[in-house]
Structure formats: C-alpha cells, structure tokens
Amino acid sequence: xxxxxxxxxxxxxxxxxxxxxxxxxxxxxxxxxxxxxxxxxxxxxxxxxxxxxxxxxxxxxxxxxxxxxxxxxxxxxxxxxxxxxxxxxxxxxxxxxxxxxxxxxxxxxxxxxxxxxxxxxxxxxxxxxxxxxxxxxxxxxxxxxxxxxxxxxxxxxxxxxxxxxxxxxxxxxxxxxxxxxxxxxxxxxxxxxxxxxxxxxxxxxxxxxxxxxxxxxxxxxxxxxxxxxxxxxxxxxxxxxxxxxxxxxxxxxxxxxxxxxxxxxxxxxxxxxxxxxxxxxxxxxxxxxxxxxxxxxxxxxxxxxxxxxxxxxxxxxxxxxxxxxxxxxxxxxxxxxxxxxxxxxxxxxxxxxxxxxxxxxxxxxxxxxxxxxxxxxxxxxxxxxxxxxxxxxxxxxxxxxx
Numbered sequence: 001x002x003x004x005x006x007x008x009x010x011x012x013x014x015x016x017x018x019x020x021x022x023x024x025x026x027x028x029x030x031x032x033x034x035x036x037x038x039x040x041x042x043x044x045x046x047x048x049x050x051x052x053x054x055x056x057x058x059x060x061x062x063x064x065x066x067x068x069x070x071x072x073x074x075x076x077x078x079x080x081x082x083x084x085x086x087x088x089x090x091x092x093x094x095x096x097x098x099x100x101x102x103x104x105x106x107x108x109x110x111x112x113x114x115x116x117x118x119x120x121x122x123x124x125x126x127x128x129x130x131x132x133x134x135x136x137x138x139x140x141x142x143x144x145x146x147x148x149x150x151x152x153x154x155x156x157x158x159x160x161x162x163x164x165x166x167x168x169x170x171x172x173x174x175x176x177x178x179x180x181x182x183x184x185x186x187x188x189x190x191x192x193x194x195x196x197x198x199x200x201x202x203x204x205x206x207x208x209x210x211x212x213x214x215x216x217x218x219x220x221x222x223x224x225x226x227x228x229x230x231x232x233x234x235x236x237x238x239x240x241x242x243x244x245x246x247x248x249x250x251x252x253x254x255x256x257x258x259x260x261x262x263x264x265x266x267x268x269x270x271x272x273x274x275x276x277x278x279x280x281x282x283x284x285x286x287x288x289x290x291x292x293x294x295x296x297x298x299x300x301x302x303x304x305x306x307x308x309x310x311x312x313x314x315x316x317x318x319x320x321x322x323x324x325x326x327x328x329x330x331x332x333x334x335x336x337x338x339x340x341x342x343x344x345x346x347x348x349x350x351x352x353x354x355x356x357x358x359x360x361x362x363x364x365x366x367x368x369x370x371x372x373x374x375x376x377x378x379x380x381x382x383x384x385x386x387x388x389x390x391x392x393x394x395x396x397x398x399x400x401x402x
Contacts, residue, residue, distance in 0.1 A: 046304060053273055053289070054307050058318060059280045064100050068107070085111060085124045092131050096138065097243050099282030099319035105135045126155035126164055133171055137178070138283065140322045140359040145175055163204060166195035170208050177215055178323065180362025182399065186215050203244075206235035210248050217255045218363065219399070225255050243284070246275035250288045262295045269295075286315040286324045290331065297334045305335050323364070326355035330368045337375050345375055353388075366395035 017025055046054075068091055075087055088111045095104035108131045115125050133148035149171050156164030169192035177185035192208045209232040216225035229252050236245035253268035269288045276284035289312035296305035309328050316324035333348035349372040356365035373389030376382070 046307075049270065050304065050307075053277070053292075054311050056277055056285070056311070058282065058315065059098070064095060064098060064103065068095065068103070072107075081118075082121055082124060085115065085121060086127075089124070089127055089131055093134075096135055097281050097283065099280075099315065101135055101138060101319055105132065108132045108135065122155055122159060123161065123164070126152045126159070126161075129155070130164075130167060130171065137171070137175060139320050140178070140361070142175060142179060142360060145171075149175070162195040163201050166192040166201070166204055166208070169195065170204065170211060173208070173211050173215075177211065177218075179360050180364075180366070180395070182215055182218060186212070189215065202235050202239050203241065206232040206239075206241070207244065209235070210244070210251060213248075213255070214251055217251070217258055220258075222255060222259055226252075229255065242275055242279060243281055246272045246279075246281060246284050247287075249275070250284060250291060253288065253291050257291060257295060262298060265295055266292060282315050282319055283321065286312050286319070286321055289315070290324060290327050293328075293331050294334075297331060297338065300338060302335050302338055305331065309335070322355060322359055323361060326352050326359070326361065326364055326368070329355065330364070330371060333368070333371060333375070337371075337378075342375065342379055346372070349375065362395060363399075366392045370396075 013025060013029065016028075020028075072088065072091065076084055079087065088107055092104045092107040092111070095101075095107065108128055112125070112128050112132070115121055115128060129148045129152035133145045133152065136142075136145040136148065149168050153165065153168040156168060169188045173185045173187075173189035173192065175185075176182070176188065189208055189212050192204070196205055196208065209228045213225045213228035213232065216222070216228060229248060232248055233245065233252075236242075236248060249268045249272035253265045253272065256262070256265035256268060269291045272284055272288040273292075275281075276288065289308045293305045293308035293312065296302075296308065309331050312324060313328050315321075316328065329348045329352035333345045333352060336342070336345035336348060349368055352368040353365055353372065356362075356368060369388040370392035373385045373387075373392060376385035376388065
C-alpha cells in the first residue's frame with residue numbers, strides 16, 4: 001500500500017489476521033489502497049480560493065498549550081478568584097473553537113476541581129458545567145452532555161438566573177436537534193427565548209435564533225430560517241463575535257443547499273471558511289468543507305469533492321468530531337457512486353450509517369440510509385435496498401408529519 005504510515009499498516013495487518021482469514025485481509029487492504037489512491041491522478045479545474053482552502057495547514061496544538069499554560073499561571077497572581085475562574089472558562093471556550101477539545105476539557109475540569117473545594121461561586125460552577133456540556137456535545141457524547149446541562153440547570157434555577165436557564169434550554173435544543181428529535185429541540189429553543197425576554201443578552205438571543213434557523217431549515221420552513229439567520233447575523237456583527245458569525249454563514253450555506261441554490265451556498269461556505277481560516281476556527285472549517293464537498297458531488301466534480309472531504313477528515317479527526325466524520329463517509333459514498341466504484345461506495349455508506357446509529361444522529365442516519373437504498377436500487381439489488389429506503393422513508397415521513 002502506498003502509504004507514509006507503513007508501521008500502522010503492518011501493525012493493523014498483524015492484528016486483524018487473528019480475526020479474519022489471510023484472503024479476507026488482502027481483500028480489505030486492496031480495498032483500502034483503491035480508496036486512498038482513487039483520485040491521485042484525477043485532474044480538476046481548481047480556483048486559487050479552493051487551492052488555498054485545501055492546502056491550509058492545521059495549527060500545532062503545542063503552540064496553544066504553551067501560550068495558555070503561561071497565561072493561566074501569570075494571571076493567577078494578578079486576578080481576584082472569580083475573575084480568574086471566569087478567565088479559565090473563557091480560555092476553555094477559546095480552545096473549543098480552536099479544535100483543541102482535550103485541552104478545553106482539561107481546563108474546564110481543573111476549574112471544576114478548584115471550585116468544588118471552595119463551595120462558593122455558584123454561578124461560575126453552573127457556567128463550568130455548561131462549558132463541559134458543550135465539549136461533550138462537540139464529540140456527540142450525548143449522555144455526558146445531558147448530565148452536565150442538568151447540573152447547570154439545577155444551579156441556575158436555584159439562583160433564579162433567567163439568562164442561565166435560557167442558556168441551558170438552548171443547549172438542550174442543540175442536543176435534541178443533533179439527535180434528530182426536532183419537536184423537542186424546538187420546544188427547548190422557544191423556552192430559551194421566553195426566558196431571554198426578561199433579561200437582555202444579545203449573544204444568547206443570537207445563538208437561539210441561529211439554532212431555530214437550523215431547525216427551520218430541516219423542517220423546510222425556509223422563510224422562517226432566513227429571518228432567524230438574518231437577525232442572528234446582525235447581532236453577531238454588533239458584538240463582533242466572528243466565531244459564531246462564521247458558523248452562521250455555514251448554516252446559511254446549508255439552507256441554500258437544501259433549496260438547491262448551489263452558487264449561493266458556495267458563497268456562504270466561502271465566507272465561513274475565509275473568516276475561520278483567518279482565526280483557526282477548526283470546527284467551523286470542517287463543517288464548511290463538508291458543505292462544499294457535498295455541492296461538488298452534486299456538480300459532478302468528484303476530484304474537488306474528494307479533496308474537500310479529505311481536508312475535512314483531517315480536521316474532524318484532530319478535533320474528534322464523530323458527527324462530521326460520519327457525514328464525510330456519506331459524501332465519499334456519493335463520490336464513489338458517481339465514479340461507479342460501487343463496492344467502495346457501499347462500504348462508505350455502511351460506515352456512515354454505523355457511526356450515525358452509534359451516536360444516535362437520526363437525521364444523518366436517515367440521509368445515509370436513503371443514499372444506500374438508492375445505490376442498491378441502481379445496482380438491481382432491490383430487496384436489499386428496501387431495508388434502507390424504508391428506514392429513511394419512515395424517519396422523513398414522521399418528520400413531515402410533525
């Protein structure tokens with residue numbers, strides 16, 4: 001296999017030979033080699049913008065580590081306790097945006113340990129629980145995410161903090177939205193807005209409106225989605241929150257993709273990527289790369305679609321973003337279907353369905369199942385196709401009914 005990582009290739013072969021036959025091992029690795037070299041010699045017209053995005057070099061985590069550790073040590077001597085604790089919270093959030101999930105969690109958990117010894121600063125304890133829930137959400141660890149949201153909610157309720165309760169309702173909305181439980185998601189997001197009416201918080205308002213826009217998009221209510229996104233963008237611009245602004249550009253790109261307006265979608269994805277690359281917001285880059293890859297599959301530009309999925313995979317793997325990885329496998333399945341590499345296409349769809357099922361991402365599982373059903377049907381395997389098509393149809397019919 002033409003691979004720079006021959007040691008892991010050999011180790012993997014030596015490991016799995018204990019589980020499957022030599023012939024099956026060779027078949028598997030032949031398939032992997034075919035996949036890895038699939039588009040090596042395939043030419044594609046590529047713009048300077050696409051070239052710069054694909055060749056983006058990921059920042060090195062050690063640089064973040066040194067800067068953040070020195071900042072924490074230095075500021076501990078300068079700040080009062082509560083200020084110092086809130087600084088660590090902000091640094092944890094900054095590392096989450098930068099894709100340093102493990103470091104983000106380390107900062108938040110260390111903070112929680114300090115706070116537990118003091119038995120005060122309840123509001124900071126609640127915010128720390130909420131921060132940890134975000135880190136677990138980013139990695140699709142739903143049970144852990146829900147546990148920390150619940151802890152935060154209990155504290156905010158005891159403090160009668162309506163803004164805090166609204167933040168928890170917003171997180172619950174995003175959690176259920178990612179799991180495909182859109183009625184629950186919308187209910188929590190509407191609750192968040194109700195609490196925010198009594199306490200002005202521009203950032204929280206913008207975040208809830210963005211998440212409502214996502215739900216509107218999935219449900220096909222495009223007019224409402226555009227209204228919610230427009231209002232959230234205005235708020236992010238007002239408070240100069242480029243991290244969330246760039247993510248909203250991605251969400252608008254997804255809206256235009258659903259509407260079949262691919263040129264408009266590419267414009268929004270490029271706005272997201274440009275702003276994110278300037279600031280190394282890795283999670284934003286990953287999802288926007290996936291959005292562009294999907295459009296290029298629709299435009300039958302397999303080489304460019306594959307280049308974007310590979311870059312997205314590089315980022316998603318670094319930040320442990322299983323949701324994005326599952327989506328990447330779906331798009332790779334679509335690319336290989338277009339190239340008539342049907343066996344590889346089937347394998348990628350199977351990978352996507354399995355991962356989405358494991359992390360309970362019902363919408364994405366249904367979308368991958370629909371693609372698998374179409375692939376099998378096109379290859380005259382109608383009986384096998386029925387299982388996948390029926391599962392997808394059941395989900396989407398329930399969604400439409402809701």
